[in-house]
Each structure stands twice: as C-alpha cells, then as structure tokens.
Amino acid sequence: MPEDFMNCVKNGGRVVTKNLKDDKYIKICYDKEGNSYSGEVKKKQKQTANNNFNKERYRQQKQIDDSKIMAKKLLELRDIVHEKYHN
Numbered sequence: 414m415p416e417d418f419m420n421c422v423k424n425g426g427r428v429v430t431k432n433l434k435d436d437k438y439i440k441i442c443y444d445k446e447g448n449s450y451s452g453e454v455k456k457k458q459k460q461t462a463n464n465n466f467n468k469e470r471y472r473q474q475k476q477i478d479d480s481k482i483m484a485k486k487l488l489e490l491r492d493i494v495h496e497k498y499h500n
Contacts, residue, residue, distance in 0.1 A: 418442050418450040426450070 421442035422428060428442050433454065440452035458464070 414440075414452050415450065418452045421448075421450045 418440070421444050424444065426442040426444045428440055430438050430440055432438050436457040437454055438457060439454045442450045442452070444450070
C-alpha cells in the first residue's frame with residue numbers, strides 16, 4: 414500500500430471501499446481535514462462455499478464478543494448504581 418494511505422490509516426482516517434469495473438476495488442482513506450489517499454487497486458476474490466462459511470462464523474463470533482463486552486459493561490454499571498444508592 415502507498416505510504417500516504419498507510420499514514421492516513423494510522424492517524425485514524427476513515428477508510429472506504431470503492432467498487433470499480435471488472436471485479437476490482439480500491440480502498441480510500443479520508444483524513445480529519447478531508448484529504449483523500451488512495452490505496453492499491455485490487456481484484457475481488459471469488460466467493461467459495463468455505464469462504465462464505467468463514468464469513469458467517471466470523472460474524473457469529475463477533476456477535477458473541479460484542480455480547481460479552483455489553484454484559485461486562487452492564488455488570489460495571491450495576492456495581493456503580495449499587496454503590497451509589499446502597500451506601
């Protein structure tokens with residue numbers, strides 16, 4: 414990837430994917446000032462049954478991880494409320 418693009422990403426830029434013709438795409442990073450930096454043009458991979466399975470498994474694992482984070486935050490909030498109103 415181009416150095417300017419990578420620096421933009423490292424500095425918290427917003428990355429978007431733009432679809433191009435012939436199953437190609439490019440990632441573009443927008444910095445906080447609104448400047449844009451292009452990544453490399455890449456070709457999309459063909460979807461396979463195994464690839465689709467992995468994406469679904471990743472999505473499910475992310476939902477589980479997000480649920481665990483939310484449960485932890487709720488427990489912390491419960492402790493804060495309990496400490497504030499029951500002491």
